[in-house]
Amino acid sequence: MRTASDKRWAACGHILMAVLSILALTPFLLLLIASFTEENAALRNGYSFFPKAWSLDAYKYILQQWGVIGRSYLVTIIVTVVGTLSGVVMAAMIGYTLSKRDLPGRNIILFLVTFSMLFNGGLTATYIIYTQIFQIKNTIFGLLIPNLLLNGYNIMMLRNYFEFTIPPALIEAAHIDGAGQTMIFRKIVVPLSMPMLATVSLTSALRYWNDWMNGVYYLSANSKLQSIQTILNSMNENIKFLQQNNMGTTVDASSIPSVTVRMAIAVVGIAPILCLYPFFQKWFVKGIAAGAVKE
Amino acid sequence: MKRFVSLVMSVILVFSLAACGSNDTGSTAASQSSETQESSDVPEVSDTQEESLPETSAIDFDEEPYTLVVCYPVLSEAQPDLAMIQEAINEITLREINARVEFEAVGLFSMANVYALKASSQEKVDLMMLMPGYNYLPNFATSNMIQPIDDVVEAWGPSIKEILGDALQAGRFNGSLYAVPQNKDLLANGYGFNLSVPLCEKYDIDIDSIKTLEDLEAVFELIHEKEPDVTVVAPEQSGGTILSILRGKADPLGTTTASLSVAADGTLQAVNSVEQESYNEAAKKVREWYEKGYISRDVTTAQESGSQMLGAGKVFATAAASLGASMGGEMTGVQFKAVKLEDVFATTSDSQMSIWTIPTSCQRPDKAIQFLNLAFENEEIGNLFRYGIADNHHVLLEDGYAQLANTAGWVNNWYILGDCKKMYIRSDAIVSAGVSHDEFIELMNQWNEGVVLSPAYGFTFDPAAVRTEVAACDTVIDEYSKAIGNGVVDPEAELPKFRQKLIDAGVEIIMSEVQRQLDEWAAMQ
């Protein structure tokens, strides 16, 4: 039953969220428009919501390399999906283990996980381990494994969720009915945690999708396994490096992509995620899990 | 529970100790090449050199062909036709020096990290190009990532020595030769201003008649009055400043803080650039220009280079450090011409833009130098690497200049390999200069003859002893130099602060260290 007070709060919510949404969308709109702006107009007048001239040149420039870009899109999608799924499953499992307060040795494992979040041996040591011992250089694992598969923060978020949000009564009941740990995990805990699992998957997926450093170090530059972000971003960074070190004149002018191309690159980099996101949204909206708790 | 704890702890301990102790795996790890090598069992680099130097400089064709791994910088990762070009180059190298070449591309911005990682994990690399060389040479040499190559160049690089001549000095550091500078077409670039030709034509301005700064200022005033939407002057690149052009070129001696000053009796002195009168004057002048509205308010933030904006018609003149023999050029269809305000002056860093070095882990530095030597002698290698395969990646026009085609398959932005003077020239370079091929070569030669070498040419500063002060001073420089250098802030107020902060950061310590090294170097000449 909704009271007047409820309605007022809802209205407040609407207003604030609407303002926030406008603030969030406006720059993105600018990004889109900028990518369709004609280069000289952009240089002369800066980015504007109403450019003086429109052009598809930026996208044409990108399409020129379509063979390479198409393949790298595929690689990135595969890496993101496989990496996120495996990573979240692993994190959920250990999160569940850690959520049991009576587990012997729980504090040690917690400490180990936390410690790993704070201390890092550095790129050199990690690189040596992965390339000398595990030989993942120039393989797809070079994109999947280093640093991205598991994240202490995700483990903690899931553990916290399992510990405080899943009613212990439910789990007790299942135990009494004779269910084993894995069955409880699969059949009860996971379905109830979809919202948090989805949130954590989102973070993980985004980290995979946006990552480009693994491609720089673990693949050689001509590798066929380069992800889309590595290709696009390293080009951008190389140009910036040139400019900042006053080396810009050493190269032929035509090889430097213009500002509008950089905007187009950004759009191309984000587009797939934005298109796919609405499909996953159903996990986040109220209504799915609400009913499950009542038994 | 307790047993579990101690079990876990001891496992971690054991593994960390094991990892620490087994660092020597690096030096005994076999190189990743499967080729047999004559001297592969000798760990010390110097021993290798002595053992494999034959009595005569004759290349041994009886041994297995050696594979050279060559790392070079790229702007973008996609280089689909590399294999093709590699094959073509290998035909030549197998024939001439009994070696194969395997090229590996390295992204420009990640060069320091990637090379460090390769060196740390002992990956096989025989030749690495550093760009910009002056950024990395001191550190790589001091940390023994690259090896001294005096002997091998002496034995195997006669063409290198002959073609580079004095420029070879630029590869020296701390008394040894560490690098082979890439032979550029121009020994050094000049300082000056590039003016937009269309705008000059619109107002009947004769660029050739501009000889002094006053002439230039008169032109600026005219343009500013007639074209209020156009930014009159901008630094050529977003990392540069207008002040550096106004002040004139000084030899930075490989530092970010010092300049060379030659005393009346010829002794070389290192002085603090920012304390000089020339800096002061230039700062006041550029501030004047900013206040008159010649310079954009966004000058320190703009991501586009001044050159790009000139090409878009947004900027009239750029303060440029890239003047070349053609004294002009073209940017996205807009012609520009240069006004040179002083003679061309070559410093060590000019020749250190792209340098070839040999990592310490390379077992056959002789083969590496043989390859470089061959590239200097045989221009076919350089042309292949720069322009790709004839009729596929480039089209050879008459008079010997090359027009690029199929850039999706192969694009190489720099003259990375070989003797530039023997290689084809890009057609656009000549077209924009408006001269014929032979005239262009003539212009280049004349230019090079007019270049003055700095008295400290060949000296590179070693910052190892003053790292902390350098890091701190560089931060202060980042804070002030672009703002003062483009007139954005008032030098009366900010320059004293800048100077004081530098002193606080330890600039005087750096100065005395530079002077000390400079004296040592001068004594050895």
Place this chain on the structure above:
Amino acid sequence: MQKAIVKNINQTDIKRGRKKKIVWKKYIPLYLMALPALIYLFINNYLPLFGMQLAFRELDYSKGVFNGSFVGLQNFKFLFATKEAWIMTRNTVLYNLLFIIVDTIVGLGFAILFNEIRSKRASRFYQSATLIPYFISMVVVSYLGYAFLSAENGFINNTVLRIFGIEPVSWYSEAKYWPFILLFVHIWKGLGYSILAYTARLITINDEYYEAATLDGASKWQKIKCITIPMLKPAVIMMLVLSIGRMFYSDFGLFYQMPMGNGMLYSTTTTIDTYSFRALMKLGDITMSSATGVYQSVVGFILLLGANLVVRRISKENALF
């Protein structure tokens, strides 16, 4: 049934002070579940720890990069020796404190309000819209920032300020505005995600609690104070403790990309990470960046332990370990 009996017996044992018998069979599947993650953490995070010694050694590749001579704390000098160094430390800590406080309050506030909205369609729209900034990489955000803050063409100067008749400001030259600008960008980018994370927990709060409270005549404020916030307490506390552990780290993208290399903004935008990165770029010395990493880790660790201890005193179950 059997298990319940076993449990009872164990509790009786405890009461009598006898050593508790652990039924390992119950826990083995749990350990097995945790194993993959632990193996990964071992390989990815623990094995490479030997790399930390790079911070204490001199760089010498001819000996093998980790065998250079031991130089003690020399590589750490550049982090402390100058006034610049203290400014960057101050900036890092202050920004983190600011972000922690604002993030918690604003994140919680917006999440609670968001959940008051009944319309499903509106909810989905708001959620998608506010999440978009999260997807945009910081480099692109810095370009967009330029579009707004540019002195000559920027949206703020040309449109917003003009409406109010205020003189244009050279945003990229005035260091004093930047804490606000950076705070705004930080919130703009992260708020959608925070709302999401809190929402995931909020929707699990049983509606019955709220209905019971309404019957008792509780106002909205009271409901929030007594039901919502306590249910979120564990999450908030955990995130607080973790954030304290990262007090000496900063969001590199935000502090490096947004100012677009403008030196005049350094006094308010330099953090430990950007300072160390710039030093590395100029000097190419990886021992210095290794030293930075060790410094941040050690301090962060001490802070985390401290925060965890404090939380333990207050409410033991909420401690990290």
